[in-house]
Amino acid sequence: MTTSSDTSAPAAASLDFRSIDFRGRHLSLAELRAAVPRARHQTMADAEQKVQDIISAVRSQGFAALSDLAKTFDGVEQSHPRVPAEALTQALAELDPAVRAALEESISRARQFADQQRPANVDVGLADGAVVSQNWIPVGRVGLYVPGGLAPLASSVIMNVVPAVAAGVESIALASPPQKDFGGLPHPTILAAAKLLGIDEVYAIGGAQAIVSFAYGIPGSGDELPIEPVDVVTGPGNIFVATAKRLVKGVVGIDSEAGTTEIAILADSTAHAPLVAADLISQAEHDPKAASVLVTDDAELADAVVIELERQAAATKHSARVLEALSGPQSGVVLVDDLEQGIAVCNAYAAEHLEIMTADAAAVASRIRNAGAIFVGDYSPVSLGDYCAGSNHVLPTSGTAAFSSGLNVTTFLRAVQVINYNRAALEQVSGHIVSLSGAEDLPGHGDAVRIRFANDL
Incomplete structure (x- = not known):
């Protein structure tokens, strides 16, 4: 048409x-x-090669590579990407009251939904003395990405941070592209939203290089503070951000290719x-x-x-x-x-x-x-x-x-299974274990059970 x-x-x-x-x-x-309609403007292979080059540069050159990439893609001079604490405080202090009220309402609603998403731990008694549990445990550290190119998505700060906090994540870092119009810092509304949510580790890093920095970490030297690697990376972005997330998956967890x-x-x-x-x-x-x-x-x-x-x-x-x-x-x-x-x-x-x-x-x-x-x-x-x-x-x-x-509380949780059998409970299934280990030609598995019932123990 x-x-x-x-x-x-x-x-x-x-x-x-x-x-x-x-x-x-x-x-x-x-x-x-x-x-069905799909983009044909760029093949995934094109994006993958560019992102692979960024991965290599950041991993080998660290902050020097980030500085070069900030100059190339964002037009800013950068010595270290960490956003000063005073910049976060100033951004929130100068935020339009109407925008602050809107962010606060969005945070409130997102928290109400996120707080109900955490699954319950499960304990299952399979026999006397045989208990198997599934416990939901938060990851230790996450890296959250917030786009800031054509549109400074302050709302994405909320969408990333709120479920991570609801999951119980203790270490949260956030990255957003540096902006030439704002002295090489991310957009002030993004900084204000981070401050409003209590996030003080914020970096002026954009695109694929932000994902790579979080996935592998960047060591510090001298007065340079390091960027510690994370366990999970989340957040939306363009094709390069999505490709970077796919390429680092396995090094870290990701939410999805957003x-x-x-x-x-x-x-x-x-x-x-x-x-x-x-x-x-x-x-x-x-x-x-x-x-x-x-x-x-x-x-x-x-x-x-x-x-x-x-x-x-x-x-x-x-x-x-x-x-x-x-x-x-x-x-x-x-x-x-x-x-x-x-x-x-x-x-x-x-x-x-x-x-x-x-x-x-x-x-x-x-x-x-x-x-x-x-x-x-x-x-x-x-x-x-x-x-x-x-x-x-x-x-x-x-x-x-x-x-x-989509991103939710379980993105930041791991399901850890806990097996707790006593002697009698193990003995009840020991014959089955021996039979199965023999069928799979793994006799050491059966021996690991037999030895527990040896007379000389």
Whole structure:
């Protein structure tokens, strides 16, 4: 579906919101995954090579590499990336009272939700003297990443910090890109949010290099304070941040590959075109590579949404960015035969954010298996989740919602199993252990049990 913007839009800006027609086609899951809108602007291999170079530089050169990268990517001179304590205090003192009130409300709601997420420890008595437990234990240290490029995401400070605190993490470090306009420090609103949440270890480091610094740590020398390695790295970012998280996974834990934002909207004839368009634009304004996808069985709604996209995009502040995102291969409308096919498409796409704008939206939402977060009905827009719903907006992208979860308290917890058997309980299953160890040709396993019942012990 290709249209031109109206004459009120800038001459260089036009809307090319493409259409993919699945009507009358019976596609397998693999075919659906291959056919839904996805970015083609850059291959993962391109990003991986650039990130591998950053990993090598940071690991071999430490703070010197960070200084070079800050100059190259952020245009700032930097001797050490640690943000001074007085800068955090000043940022909070100078924060707009209305913004502070909004952050405090967002923190309150996020805490209420996070405090209920911690799973209970479990003790199971399998026989007299045989107890197996599962205990949830927080990781010792985490590194949290907050984007600050096209948009200073102060709300992401909340989304990272609150579940880590609720999990009981004792050491929390935060990184956000240095900003030339703010003397090489992260955006003041990000610093203020960190201070509001009691985080005092903050670094002016952006992109993949922040992830690498947290994963491997950077030793100090002389007066330089080290950056201690962490156990888990979390936070959203661009393709390079997501790629860095994938490449360091195994060295550290990660939340998910939370890359460039995306929204999908499943809508039928009951949906309101102005609302659909506004929500698609709300995510398109994040980044020129953001994905905005409409899935609908109503061609008239699709046409009306395109008209609304033209009108609203021309009037929005970041019009050029929005139009580029909406016109990219990662965005468009998918036409389906009916709601059944629409649900199948949404499950194949596995959106970061999925809005349901249909009749009986709650029932439809219950049939979605794959999504980072699901927003039900006309009054649950993605922007609610971005700020004040109480949910978390650090979510898996690029189809990874089919197998990974959004950031939550369990991201920062480990399930540790504890086995406590007495002599009688072990003796009860000793014969089975010996039999199985023999079947697997691992006789030492059986001997380790037999020896406990030897007469000379």
